[in-house]
Amino acid sequence: MKSPKAKKSKAGPSTSRGVANIEEAQAWFARQNIEEIECMAPDLAGVARGKIMPVRKFLGAPQMNLPLAVFYQTITGDFPEFEGAVSSVQADTDIFLTPDFATLAVVPWAQDPTAQVIHDAFHPDGRPVEESPRQVLRRVLALYRERGWSPVVAPEMEFYLVEKNTDPDYPLRPPIGRSGRPETGRQGYSISAVNEFDALFEDMYEYSEAQGLEIDTLIHESGVAQMEINLRHGDPLELADQVFMFKRTIREAALEHEIYATFMAKPMAGEPGSAMHIHQSIVSPDDGANLFSDPKTGEATPLFYAFIAGQQKYLPAIMAILAPYVNSYRRISKGSGAPVNTQWGYDNRTCGLRVPPSDPANRRLENRIPSSDANPYLAIAATLAAGYLGMIHNLSPTAPVDTDASVRGVELPRSLTESLRLFAEATPLVEILGATFCQAYDRVKQAEYEVFMQTISPWEREFLLLNV
Helix, strand or coil: CCCCCCCCCCCCCCCCCCCCCHHHHHHHHHHHCCCEEEEEEECCCCCEEEEEEEHHHHHHCCCEEEEHHHHCCCCCCCCCCCCCCCCHHHHCCEEEEEECHHHCEECCCCCCCEEEEEEEEECCCCCECCCCHHHHHHHHHHHHHHCCCEEEEEEEEEEEEEECCCCCCCCCCCCECCCCCECCCCCCCCHHHHHCCHHHHHHHHHHHHHHCCCEEEEEECCCCCEEEEEECCECHHHHHHHHHHHHHHHHHHHHHCCEEEECCCCCCCCCCCCEEEEEEEEECCCCCCECCECCCCCCECHHHHHHHHHHHHHHHHHHHHHCCCCCHHHHCCCCCCCCCCCCEEECCCCCCEEECCCCHHHCCEEECCCECCCCHHHHHHHHHHHHHHHHHCCCCCCCCCCCCHHHHCCCCCCCHHHHHHHHHHCHHHHHHHCHHHHHHHHHHHHHHHHHHCCCCCHHHHHHHCCCC
16 A cells, blocks of 8 residues: 655656756756755765755855765775775875766655755866766767767666565565555566556656656566666666666655665575666767668678677676676576576577667667666676777677577676676776776675675575584
């Protein structure tokens, strides 16, 4: 049953997102009656870090300070050893975050009129902070621009709705829908199963429209209370921002209905994992023509095949980004339904890389490997970096697979530690993504793994306690 909702922001729904500068922002704040603003930057995990301040203070000094350490914080709130990366003193010194006014939007679930804006991070001397995920993606996109290429992406995000779980020792359970019963069985593509949570999704669409998030479709996936949202294709940075904002949105909408929305890669045993599929193409910045298709024949170009080959070659190395947590690798297992290989094929969902059916103007490659827990900025940057290396080195892909690619077995690393080793050894990728970022990312992930290893699981108590 739907719970009473908190009073909505007086700002009300607004389809506008983004202004050109602080002068336009001031007028926008006045029109929306905005009182507070959430100034945020996504960290390595995609968590929003920053400050909340009155609008008058923001307008007086829109640049805010945070310690560099926010980009070294683990998902558990701890920090890795800084020695060899940055000093403890340097990690605690200020960096400066500058608002990207193109991301300005209301916070539609706030009780008081509130806005939000995503920031970019800079050192005091004006250098971009290389550890910032937004900067990592900007760095990759700059390489594309130098070649006269404009990448276009369209993310698809899977997530679960689950009953509120306040004790992590207990497994997650599907929530109660409007029928008063939890979902049972596999309800893939079921309209009625989606309708069980109509009130929640009405709020989700309302909140998304207010923030200018362009949702294309909503479907029920194969897991119990597992959903998928597709966003419309567009500029990679803008789409990464939308994924970042949408994750906040669906979590907030779900909480208003006394349930959780989770992007864990494998939240429930016996159920499919959740992915973030990324559709990718490259167009000409001049006329928008798809560079993956020959303008005369409509056939695939050598650039397209080289892009595929680059992703095939570097998929194992970027798994540390596409599957960033120990839980992510529970999804990457044979028989799980998730692709576990570096193969490609035409409309073949058993391949890690799928070429969806389309006309020449919409030819694209779908990377089906990333899990939904991946940072969208880093996942998009990594997969585009892999394709970029394939194109500049004119790599050739393997033959497309038109049978069940899963019979080939698991071709990807099966653990976070193995992925991090491959990531560190991939020198071309490190050069593209930035050595400073790669080192910071490795430190954070190694620290998270060590904390995980301190936890004893129920499986260990079940089978080892009295048997070994």
